[in-house]
Amino acid sequence: MENKKNISIIGYGNQARAWALNLKDSGYKVTIGLRSGSPSKNLATAKGFSVFDYESEPIESEICVILTPDNTHIQILERIKNPNCLFVFAHGFSVTAGNLKTLFPKTKFALLAPKAIASELRFRFETNQSLAAFYSLEFCDPKDEKSIKDLAEAIGIRNLYPTTFQEETQADLFSEQALLCSVLPYTINLAFQTLIERGYKKELAFYECFVEAKLIVDALLKVGPEAFFDFISPNALIGSEKGRLELIDNDFKQKFQKLLNDVQDPKHLQDLSSADVLNTKKSVNEFWKGQSLNKVYQELKETL
Numbered sequence: 001m002e003n004k005k006n007i008s009i010i011g012y013g014n015q016a017r018a019w020a021l022n023l024k025d026s027g028y029k030v031t032i033g034l035r036s037g038s039p040s041k042n043l044a045t046a047k048g049f050s051v052f053d054y055e056s057e058p059i060e061s062e063i064c065v066i067l068t069p070d071n072t073h074i075q076i077l078e079r080i081k082n083p084n085c086l087f088v089f090a091h092g093f094s095v096t097a098g099n100l101k102t103l104f105p106k107t108k109f110a111l112l113a114p115k116a117i118a119s120e121l122r123f124r125f126e127t128n129q130s131l132a133a134f135y136s137l138e139f140c141d142p143k144d145e146k147s148i149k150d151l152a153e154a155i156g157i158r159n160l161y162p163t164t165f166q167e168e169t170q171a172d173l174f175s176e177q178a179l180l181c182s183v184l185p186y187t188i189n190l191a192f193q194t195l196i197e198r199g200y201k202k203e204l205a206f207y208e209c210f211v212e213a214k215l216i217v218d219a220l221l222k223v224g225p226e227a228f229f230d231f232i233s234p235n236a237l238i239g240s241e242k243g244r245l246e247l248i249d250n251d252f253k254q255k256f257q258k259l260l261n262d263v264q265d266p267k268h269l270q271d272l273s274s275a276d277v278l279n280t281k282k283s284v285n286e287f288w289k290g291q292s293l294n295k296v297y298q299e300l301k302e303t304l
């Protein structure tokens with residue numbers, strides 16, 4: 001019988017938990033590296049993982065995946081006892097913005113960036129559904145390709161595409177800023193709020209603006225944009241053109257260009273690296289906590 005492949009993962013947060021469980025289920029022996037006194041130690045051992053303190057104990061596998069927040073990677077690499085293995089990242093940000101290759105010239109880095117949030121990475125693995133990832137070997141040996149491809153398969157990736165650290169970083173930041181974490185949630189909220197303020201029933205506004213948003217994205221993915229616009233109702237089709245022309249004007253398009261220019265600017269990446277995440281998280285949490293959309297979601301979530 002083939003020996004189990006050893007792999008170390010630094011961190012036991014959102015992505016790390018999904019990677020660790022998927023790898024374990026795929027037959028890897030996973031060891032979790034944590035900082036001294038980490039509150040995650042009990043969580044990891046409860047799932048059967050052995051845990052080591054990466055600040056005082058050496059990494060014993062040939063591959064170590066660093067799955068902590070991007071702005072912690074430099075500090076972690078500085079504290080690792082023997083940085084001789086191949087380090088894998090799930091996002092290109094720290095290598096690109098932190099210039100890790102200059103700081104650690106002898107260390108090998110690979111990128112394996114799943115295009116899924118952590119909960120989907122685990123759920124899709126468990127339910128045998130399609131997952132994609134982008135990889136880069138530009139800062140390691142070409143002979144590491146097999147290990148990265150095996151690793152990708154073991155976390156459930158079916159579609160693997162080459163990229164560079166920089167390309168993945170810029171595209172990822174742009175899509176978060178221009179669409180996924182900005183326009184999408186905030187315009188859903190704005191549309192919902194507009195109906196509520198004009199006296200429409202909260203349940204109706206919730207279904208029209210929030211629940212249907214998911215159904216529309218699901219349909220777009222399932223049939224493709226062309227067929228989607230072919231089968232929506234005549235009112236939806238005419239309404240789509242009206243909304244598109246009124247909302248997505250030249251100004252809006254220019255703002256997309258500006259966001260992309262920013263993520264291509266190294267200074268912007270430095271600003272992001274040093275941003276005050278804790279305070280931003282606090283104020284964003286407070287904003288959403290106070291939104292009617294969140295309150296109606298809490299009331300109706302069991303019915304969805």
Ligand SMILES: NC(=O)c1ccc[n+]([C@@H]2O[C@H](COP(=O)([O-])OP(=O)(O)OC[C@H]3O[C@@H](n4cnc5c(N)ncnc54)[C@H](OP(=O)(O)O)[C@@H]3O)[C@@H](O)[C@H]2O)c1
Nearest residue numbers: 011012013014015038039040067068069072090091117118
């Ligand atoms: N979240 C996602 O769905 C997602 C999607 C795609 C890519 N990624 C990428 O995956 C990586 C991990 O992201 P994540 O969202 O999973 O992170 P996360 O959940 O915030 O990571 C938490 C883990 O990081 C450890 N950690 C935090 N600060 C640390 C520090 N200063 N020193 C040492 N350990 C520290 C925590 O340690 P303790 O347990 O000791 O507190 C915890 O185990 C990032 O590169 C991210 O860009 C994430």
